[in-house]
Amino acid sequence: MTTITVAVAVAVGLLVGPWLRTAIFAKRLPRCDPARRHCPGCSRLVLASGPFGIVAPVALSGRCPSCRWRIGAPPAVIEVVSAGLLGLLALRVHPLLVLAALGVVGAAGIVLGSIDATTRRLPDAILAPTLVVVVSLLVVAGIADHRPAHLIGALIGGAAAFAGYSLLVLVTAGLGFGDCKLAGLLGLVLGWFGWEPLIAGVTLGFLLAALYLLTRLLAGRFSRSERIALGPFMLVGAFAVLLVAA
Numbered sequence: 001m002t003t004i005t006v007a008v009a010v011a012v013g014l015l016v017g018p019w020l021r022t023a024i025f026a027k028r029l030p031r032c033d034p035a036r037r038h039c040p041g042c043s044r045l046v047l048a049s050g051p052f053g054i055v056a057p058v059a060l061s062g063r064c065p066s067c068r069w070r071i072g073a074p075p076a077v078i079e080v081v082s083a084g085l086l087g088l089l090a091l092r093v094h095p096l097l098v099l100a101a102l103g104v105v106g107a108a109g110i111v112l113g114s115i116d117a118t119t120r121r122l123p124d125a126i127l128a129p130t131l132v133v134v135v136s137l138l139v140v141a142g143i144a145d146h147r148p149a150h151l152i153g154a155l156i157g158g159a160a161a162f163a164g165y166s167l168l169v170l171v172t173a174g175l176g177f178g179d180c181k182l183a184g185l186l187g188l189v190l191g192w193f194g195w196e197p198l199i200a201g202v203t204l205g206f207l208l209a210a211l212y213l214l215t216r217l218l219a220g221r222f223s224r225s226e227r228i229a230l231g232p233f234m235l236v237g238a239f240a241v242l243l244v245a246a
Contacts, residue, residue, distance in 0.1 A: 002090075002091070005090045005096075005099075006087050006090040006091055008090070009083075009086040009087050009089065009090035009099075009103065010083045010084075010086060010087040010090075011083075012086055012103070013079070013082035013083030013084070013085065013086035013087065013107075014079050014082070014083045016082060016107055017078045017079030017080075017081075017082045017083065018057035018058075018060060018078075018079070019057055020078050020082055020107060020110050020111050021057060021058055021060070021062075021072050021073065021078045021079075022047065022057040022058050023111045023126065024072060024073075024078070024110075024111050024114045024115060025046070025047070025058050025071055025072050026047060027111070027115055027123045027125060027126065028114065028115045028118055028119055029119060029121075030119050030121070035047070035125075039064040039066065039067065039069055039071060040069060040071070041064055041067045041069025041071075042064060042066050042067035042069065044064060044065075044066040044067070046058055046059075046064060046065075046071060058071060058072055059071070059072075060075055060076070060079075061075055062074050062075060062077075073114070078110065078114075081110060082106075082107060082110055085106045085110070085239070086103050086106060086107075088243055089102050089103055089106060089242075089243070089246075092242075092243050092246040093242075093246045094246075095141060095145050097137050097138075097140055097141035097144065097145070098137075098138070098141050098192065100137050101133075101134045101137040101138050101141070101189060101192075102189055102242065102246075104130060104133050104134055104137070105130065105134055105185060105186070105189055106239065108126055108127075108130040108185075109235040109239070111126055112126055112127070112182065112231055112235070113231055113232040113235045113236075116178075116229040116230075116231035116232060117229045117231070117232050118229075120176075120227060120229050121178060122176075122178030122179065122181065122182050122231055123178075124178075124181070127178070127181045127182065127185065130185060131181070131184070131185050131188075134185065134188055134189065135188065138151060138154050138188065138189075138192060139151060142154075150192050150193075151192075153191045153192060153193075153194060153195070154188045154189065154191040154192040155188070155191070156191060157187040157188060157190055157191015157192070157195075157198045158184045158185070158187040158188035158191060159184070159187070160187060160191070160198070161183040161184055161186060161187025161190070161191075161198065161202060162180055162181070162183055162184030162187065164183070164202070165179055165180040165183040165184075166180045175230065178231070179230050179231065179234070182231055182234055182235075183202070183234065186201065186202075186234060186235070186238040187202075189238070189242065190202070190238055190241065190242065190245075193242070193245045193246060194245070196245070197241050197242065197245035200241045200245075201237055201238040201240075201241040201242065202234075202237070202238075203237075204236075204237030204238075204240060204241060205230070205233045205234040205235075205236070205237030205238060206233075206237075207237070208233040208236060208237055209228060209230055209233040212228065212233065213228065
């Protein structure tokens with residue numbers, strides 16, 4: 001059964017990869033603008049609506065079909081990362097509803113991390129629906145699998161992570177409320193597995209960010225006015241802990 005689950009998870013990762021690539025292109029904007037549809041290089045319409053309003057994914061080559069402007073990650077990068085992450089989760093996480101919740105967070109995390117790394121933004125258009133879906137899946141999992149303690153831990157973990165980051169926003173100029181919302185989302189899935197994974201996941205994210213800053217400082221590439229994107233480090237730290245704790 002595990003082999004089948006892993007194979008299905010990898011296949012799903014490959015299939016959703018082009019749509020993750022599309023979401024990154026559409027939402028990787030410096031401001032809260034509407035979704036981008038045109039190539040920044042030649043203004044060609046890249047995301048055209050098809051039947052029933054369905055948007056076709058951007059080119060898998062990562063370049064505009066017309067002017068060859070770079071509009072996304074190189075070929076297969078997003079797809080391989082998505083398939084690999086979902087496959088690893090399928091190896092470690094049970095039951096299926098919890099796996100589905102973590103898979104949703106993982107897929108959204110690929111999009112959010114890519115956007116935050118380049119624009120220092122974590123769009124609500126991705127965070128909000130992800131949060132709704134994940135909470136719904138965890139509630140059903142807690143009831144169907146008779147795990148009320150896990151569900152309560154997840155809800156408390158999400159609230160605690162959100163509150164902790166909100167306090168940091170008030171005293172730290174380098175954080176934004178997008179980081180708070182992402183912390184709440186990650187706190188949900190970390191809290192499902194207990195307080196130790198929650199604390200470890202949050203701490204590891206900060207440690208990875210500190211290591212990155214130290215590396216830039218030693219290389220002489222750090223300035224006091226520089227703001228780093230914390231989202232990618234939060235995501236890597238959380239999922240590294242999840243793959244161990246699960």
